Amino acid sequence: MAKRIIDPGKFAYFEGNYVPIEQANVSILTHSFNYGTALFEGIRGYYRQDDGQILIFRLQEHVERLVRNFNILCMDIPETREDIARICVELVKRSGFKEGVYIRPIAYKSERSLGPKLHDVESSFCCWIMKLGDYVDISAGLDCCVTSWRRLPDNAIPSRAKTVGSYINSSLASSEAKQNGFDEAIFLREDGTVSEGSAMNLFMVIDGKLVTSPPTADILVGITRNTVMELASKELGLTVVERPIARTELYVCDELFFTGTGAQVAPVRSVDRRNVGNGEPGAVSKKLQDLYFRVVQGAVPKYAHWCTPVY
């Protein structure tokens, strides 16, 4: 996939105001720039052609995850949950975009002070948005490898916090995979069990059940993961199991797919040069993908409350 150059909206939210994107600049003296002390969210807005509406998917859940994670980095910001949600909607509205968007709220240690620590360092909130189509190929199936990099343990740098610094781990794995000719990386944990992809959760279909690593497996507990688990059990009647996954289960399972705000529902067709199933996206993966895309478009009334209209 080609480089994803950011095509931003005209405005960002920065230091308490909506400002032209060119003015939303952080100083090199900022704590988070020097120590990686920031955390963020990634949220998608889906464009609906019929009525020109943009629907932000599971906005409340993303805001909730962000705000809960403040506690991990000892953050306190003036904006409330309601403010953050309103800012996300407002930035999309001000962009006037008529296509898919990606929203990036960031809470960061904004003080100009020296020394890596979390307590007693002032934090701020900012947010920018961009246009976004598909992040990975979601039709052909991805060729993946198990990366030689281990997933960060929760008691070193917590993946669940979605901290800026932890994406060094993701970047190491992603570059290794891509430079070796694969589309994506799969992380193992220090104990050798499977964790997740570089920026996506992983599901396996085996013996008609959906299996995914538990929240204690050094994963970011994904909102798409949660969505797919709910759709799989309630709409497709599948049993969903959260349990540790061994590496070689990836070689013998029937289907594999990633989930994520960026990745959406992305089938995996091979791991370490071994075909998954028959080497093509599997039936369950395709069914879930299809259902997911109907849900994010607001086309399934039961789940319409997951979609926040912008215009």
Ligand code: PMP
């Ligand atoms: N794991 C990691 C490391 C990620 O960066 C992401 C993307 N946010 C995910 C999983 C998927 O999470 P979500 O479905 O909430 O986007």
